[in-house]
Amino acid sequence: MIISDLDPEFLEKRPVLDNKYRILDTIGEGRFAKFILFQNFVFFNILLIAFIFRVKIAVDLENERTYAIKIMRESQINTNHKMENFIKEVQLLSEIHHSHIIDILHVNLNGVYTKYDGRVIKVVYYVMKYAEYGELYNFLEHTPHFSEDIARYYFHQLIEGKI
Numbered sequence: 001m002i003i004s005d006l007d008p009e010f011l012e013k014r015p016v017l018d019n020k021y022r023i024l025d026t027i028g029e030g031r032f033a034k035f036i037l038f039q040n041f042v043f044f045n046i047l048l049i050a051f052i053f054r055v056k057i058a059v060d061l062e063n064e065r066t067y068a069i070k071i072m073r074e075s076q077i078n079t080n081h082k083m084e085n086f087i088k089e090v091q092l093l094s095e096i097h098h099s100h101i102i103d104i105l106h107v108n109l110n111g112v113y114t115k116y117d118g119r120v121i122k123v124v125y126y127v128m129k130y131a132e133y134g135e136l137y138n139f140l141e142h143t144p145h146f147s148e149d150i151a152r153y154y155f156h157q158l159i160e161g162k163i
Helices: 008-012 080-095 136-141 148-162
Strands: 021-029 035-038 046-049 054-060 066-073 104-114 120-129
Touching (some): 021 066
Antiparallel strands (some): 021 054, 104 120
């Protein structure tokens, strides 16, 4: 996505995160924004963290690169348990370095989300690379079946991501 291709009036009315990222749109919420952790790296024993996170597409105001930002209002973190889980998620993802797993680039536990009308919302968030073609789940959801070769290709990626 090239920011110069977007309507300046549209950009002006978009929220800003920490005076660094212009939020363009929500690209995931509900089950799409929930994150699956592999507990003890055992593939079939998963823990689903059911926070009220949203994943947003944003543009860095300095370098105009597009990123995905997983964000939650601080007011929704009403227990230490939720914050601990968020921190565990960030720690786990920060330790995994693999070509098939999106890297976390930046984390902020004291973010400021400024809406167009001037309202300020305290948030926690992390910034990650934007997967332009979406996630594997979206492909699987919209594909009724595929050939053995394609199945083998994606299964190989899943297994490599586990190792």
